[in-house]
Amino acid sequence: MSNSPTPDKLTVHHLDDSRSIRILWMLEELSVPYELVTYKRMQDMTAPADLKMIHVSGTSPIITEGNLTLSESGAIFLRDKYDTEGKIKPSKEGKLDDLYFLHYSEGTLMPLLANKLIFGVLPDKAPFLLRPMFGIITDLMNTNFLNPRLQTQAGLIEEHLAKSGDWFAGGDHPTAADFMMIFPLESWNYRYPELIGKNAKAFVGRIHERPAYKRAVEKAGGHRFA
Ligand SMILES: N[C@@H](CCC(=O)N[C@@H](CS)C(=O)NCC(=O)O)C(=O)O
Numbered sequence: 001m002s003n004s005p006t007p008d009k010l011t012v013h014h015l016d017d018s019r020s021i022r023i024l025w026m027l028e029e030l031s032v033p034y035e036l037v038t039y040k041r042m043q044d045m046t047a048p049a050d051l052k053m054i055h056v057s058g059t060s061p062i063i064t065e066g067n068l069t070l071s072e073s074g075a076i077f078l079r080d081k082y083d084t085e086g087k088i089k090p091s092k093e094g095k096l097d098d099l100y101f102l103h104y105s106e107g108t109l110m111p112l113l114a115n116k117l118i119f120g121v122l123p124d125k126a127p128f129l130l131r132p133m134f135g136i137i138t139d140l141m142n143t144n145f146l147n148p149r150l151q152t153q154a155g156l157i158e159e160h161l162a163k164s165g166d167w168f169a170g171g172d173h174p175t176a177a178d179f180m181m182i183f184p185l186e187s188w189n190y191r192y193p194e195l196i197g198k199n200a201k202a203f204v205g206r207i208h209e210r211p212a213y214k215r216a217v218e219k220a221g222g223h224r225f226a
Contacts, residue, residue, distance in 0.1 A: 005064060010082075011035040013054050013062040015047050017224040020061030022073050022179045024216035025207075029174065032082045036219055073183075074106055077176035087173065094169030097160075101168040101177035109153060109184040116146045117191070147195065150188075154197045157185075161199035166206060174207075182207050186225040 005011035012027070012034055014020040027034050039051050039060065052058035057071040070076055083089060090098035119138045126134040164170045168177035186204045188196050207213050208226055217223045 005035050005037055007064075008066050009033075009035050010063060010065045011037055013037050013039065013051060013060060013064065014220055015039045015051065015060035016041055016221070018060040019073050019183045021216060021220060021223050021226075022183055023061045023063065023076055024220055025182065025210075025213050026077070026088065026179045027082065028212035028215045028219075029210075030082050030087060038221060073180060074102055077102060077179060088175050088179075090169040090175040090177075091171050094164075094167075094171055094175065097164060098169035098175045098177045101160075102180045105177075105180035105184055109181075109188075112146060112149055112153065113184055113188055113191075116142070116150070119146070150192075150195050154195060154200065158197035158199045161203060166203075178203075178207070182213075183225075190225045 010027075010032070012020055012023050014024065014036055016038065024034075024036070039048055042048055047058050047060060049058075051060060051062065054064065055062045055069050055071045059071055061073050061076060062069065062071045063076055064070075070079065119141045122138055123131050123134040160168065166172070167174055168181055169175045182204070185196070185200050186208070189201055189204050193201075213226070217226045
């Protein structure tokens with residue numbers, strides 16, 4: 001953990017290369033002042049115990065502000081506290097897509113990507129003699145379960161972006177859906193570029209070029225997927 005927060009100020013507790021880039025990017029788009037406390041992943045990639053002292057989930061993002069301590073990126077966006085001028089609100093027509101992709105990001109996409117990552121490292125973590133067997137299990141999971149499902153989701157995303165344009169809820173500015181979708185899509189593009197579609201790639205590229213996103217990455221001290 002680096003530096004300590006001022007109790008009443010909005011503070012983002014950020015783990016390196018994590019979903020909290022979503023919150024930093026949003027706050028930068030809105031020019032909302034915040035403090036940042038950064039945490040370094042352990043060697044096994046899990047969060048350090050310090051993060052559990054902030055919120056029992058021990059996962060990032062966590063925000064603190066006065067008496068509030070909140071984890072879950074979706075909840076932070078649904079709380080809808082910082083957009084006082086409606087800069088990142090969806091249009092009336094885009095509202096349902098905004099809600100859909102906000103939930104889809106963590107409810108459908110992240111579990112598939114997390115499983116793929118876990119099964120991918122399993123053979124290396126297994127006891128030496130069992131590694132070939134774990135390799136076979138990983139291959140079976142990928143071929144029979146994870147890759148076909150990711151392919152389905154890639155198709156859904158391609159089709160949606162072809163209709164909605166630059167942003168998941170349409171319109172000319174990012175909304176909660178985009179802040180939520182950047183993390184699965186940028187990590188997917190980074191780890192398995194052969195399994196992601198061209199509209200999703202272009203979405204990631206567009207966001208990585210935004211000055212607010214770049215500021216977020218700079219303040220975070222870098223972001224592996226950017
Ligand atoms: N659904 C949660 C997931 C949070 C989560 O798992 N964050 C990861 C970082 S991307 C984490 O803190 N991992 C560390 C650990 O589980 O030890 C959210 O959207 O906030």
